[in-house]
Amino acid sequence: MIEAIGLTKQYGSKRAVDDLSFTVQPGLVTGFLGPNGSGKSTTMRLILGLDAPTAGTVTVAGRRYRDFPAPLHEVGALLEARSLHPGRTAYRHLLALAQTHGIPRSRVDELVDLVGLHDVANKRAGKFSLGMGQRLGIAVALLGDPQTLLLDEPVNGLDPEGIHWIRTLLRGLAAEGRTVFISSHLMSEMALTADHLIVIGRGHLVADMSVTDFLATASGQLVRVRAPRATELAALLSDPAVHVTSDGTGSLEVSGLSSDQIGEIAAANGIALHELTPLRASLEEAFMDFTREDVEYKPQVHA
Amino acid sequence: MSSVDRPGVTQLRVARSEWTKLCSLRSTRWSLLAAALLTIGFPLIFASVVEAHWGRMSPSEQANRQPLDIALVGVNISQLAIGVLGVLLITAEYSTGMIRATLSAVPKRLPVLWAKIAVYAAVTFGLALLSVLVAFFGSQAILNSKHILQIGLGDPDVIRSVLGAAAFLVLIGIFAMALGAIVRNTAGGIATFALILFVIPPLLNVLPPTWNQAISTYLPDSAGRAMFALSHGANELSPAGGLAVFAGTTACLVGIAALLLVRRDS
Numbered sequence A: 001m002i003e004a005i006g007l008t009k010q011y012g013s014k015r016a017v018d019d020l021s022f023t024v025q026p027g028l029v030t031g032f033l034g035p036n037g038s039g040k041s042t043t044m045r046l047i048l049g050l051d052a053p054t055a056g057t058v059t060v061a062g063r064r065y066r067d068f069p070a071p072l073h074e075v076g077a078l079l080e081a082r083s084l085h086p087g088r089t090a091y092r093h094l095l096a097l098a099q100t101h102g103i104p105r106s107r108v109d110e111l112v113d114l115v116g117l118h119d120v121a122n123k124r125a126g127k128f129s130l131g132m133g134q135r136l137g138i139a140v141a142l143l144g145d146p147q148t149l150l151l152d153e154p155v156n157g158l159d160p161e162g163i164h165w166i167r168t169l170l171r172g173l174a175a176e177g178r179t180v181f182i183s184s185h186l187m188s189e190m191a192l193t194a195d196h197l198i199v200i201g202r203g204h205l206v207a208d209m210s211v212t213d214f215l216a217t218a219s220g221q222l223v224r225v226r227a228p229r230a231t232e233l234a235a236l237l238s239d240p241a242v243h244v245t246s247d248g249t250g251s252l253e254v255s256g257l258s259s260d261q262i263g264e265i266a267a268a269n270g271i272a273l274h275e276l277t278p279l280r281a282s283l284e285e286a287f288m289d290f291t292r293e294d295v296e297y298k299p300q301v302h303a
Numbered sequence B: 001m002s003s004v005d006r007p008g009v010t011q012l013r014v015a016r017s018e019w020t021k022l023c024s025l026r027s028t029r030w031s032l033l034a035a036a037l038l039t040i041g042f043p044l045i046f047a048s049v050v051e052a053h054w055g056r057m058s059p060s061e062q063a064n065r066q067p068l069d070i071a072l073v074g075v076n077i078s079q080l081a082i083g084v085l086g087v088l089l090i091t092a093e094y095s096t097g098m099i100r101a102t103l104s105a106v107p108k109r110l111p112v113l114w115a116k117i118a119v120y121a122a123v124t125f126g127l128a129l130l131s132v133l134v135a136f137f138g139s140q141a142i143l144n145s146k147h148i149l150q151i152g153l154g155d156p157d158v159i160r161s162v163l164g165a166a167a168f169l170v171l172i173g174i175f176a177m178a179l180g181a182i183v184r185n186t187a188g189g190i191a192t193f194a195l196i197l198f199v200i201p202p203l204l205n206v207l208p209p210t211w212n213q214a215i216s217t218y219l220p221d222s223a224g225r226a227m228f229a230l231s232h233g234a235n236e237l238s239p240a241g242g243l244a245v246f247a248g249t250t251a252c253l254v255g256i257a258a259l260l261l262v263r264r265d266s
């Protein structure tokens, strides 16, 4: 379990993480979502004690990371930025980290095989492709067989097979009762991998809910209606809480009312409907809806 | 379960890890080899030149040639290689991002600094002592062909100078590591090292002689040199004094590095 309370990190004038409180439960894959620059990687570094919070606390299994006598056996981490010396072979890199905890060579060999780096274990890590580097990072995270996994953009650079592999791996680890916390800015990826979501924007919490709830809430209630008397219907639906767009050919998109409500209104007014379809917003749209107010770097639109 | 098998971070384990790190980089091995070759090579060249020109030297020139100076001349050059590598061993952790993996494994942080210093000090001491001894016997063998400038390890102060030279290189390495840990940037660390060791001492010559004397005696350069010089002028520190001053300066710098390591974000 990871618990953040009022976590805040200020870099100069930049507040990267802002009074963030959340709990990551064991036995689930929890996705950590947010647009670029929203503070995901900073939060990960704060959990690992690499950066010190300006205010607030974050603990893993009730303890500050730095207080663990054997941190690699408690938390396995993959950070966003490459954390290795390019001149060292993958094997020596793993071995050096294993040795800090007295983890035997046999475990290093095991991991090299597990992440599929057997053939390149004695190559210098600097020559690795993005995906191979990522696999090496995952091997580091798994080295101590930890109860908690903290992965910053784990699918970054992996091919479809690699993505499938990591997804299966993470779901398996969560099923064993471990805490799995992974960041991403791809909602579609999280929908396939995560059970729970923590969404942040501009360093503060935007949503903390199950993936199912997130989709239900975020898909809003966009309903497509086709009716010959569309203009008349649009007038009947009009309300400050309701937003109707018309394409002028008898098709409306309505938000703020359920399809049931629209059907009732149409029936009560004797308006025939040719189509009444609740639209599910795409996952990315849902995510963007949630964080619209909190996007750090908006594309500039010039007239 | 014995304490040896208990999982967790111990100082010894961190030292083993740092040993693996040190040995597993090609650039480190090359730098160490370069340091050894410089320590050995210059005395051999110097001895050959003296041996070849001996007959043409005036008696006063001959009197100015000290066999121990010849044997230890390489230390003046190899200190640069040892220093640069010392800076690099720390700053490369930051420039590559390895520091994040290192400190995630050892979040208490200080054991990493102690282990890095201990491992590098042990390596430089072994390497420096071996190279200095090879340089000593090699230069003596060359000079022996003309039966000139012969000394033995047993002669007064000779073994002290040889050990002093090795200890000097060890302290140079630690000093450079501390600078690297404070500056956390390769170019900045090497520049600071060169500034303190090679640029500031000659610059002090513009000061009034008494001031220059008062300051430069205690700088790492002259204090360190006092550790392995055979003879000591009235204004120079004694070998023990030089060791105390340079070791003290280095310890202060390591203290600052330790404090910053614990305090700063990585």
Ligand SMILES: Nc1ncnc2c1ncn2[C@@H]1O[C@H](COP(=O)(O)OP(=O)(O)OP(=O)(O)O)[C@@H](O)[C@H]1O
Pocket (backbone or CB within 6 Å): A011, A014, A015, A016, A034, A035, A036, A037, A038, A039, A040, A041, A042, A043, A080, A185
């Ligand atoms: N060491 C630092 N010094 C100064 N500013 C920083 C530092 N680290 C992060 N920031 C700033 O804090 C904000 C959050 O950055 P962070 O890397 O945590 O975002 P992120 O959610 O991981 O983004 P991305 O999806 O692009 O990886 C950014 O505006 C970034 O510029």
Ligand SMILES: [Mg+2]
Pocket (backbone or CB within 6 Å): A040, A041, A042, A080, A152
């Ligand atoms: Mg990030």
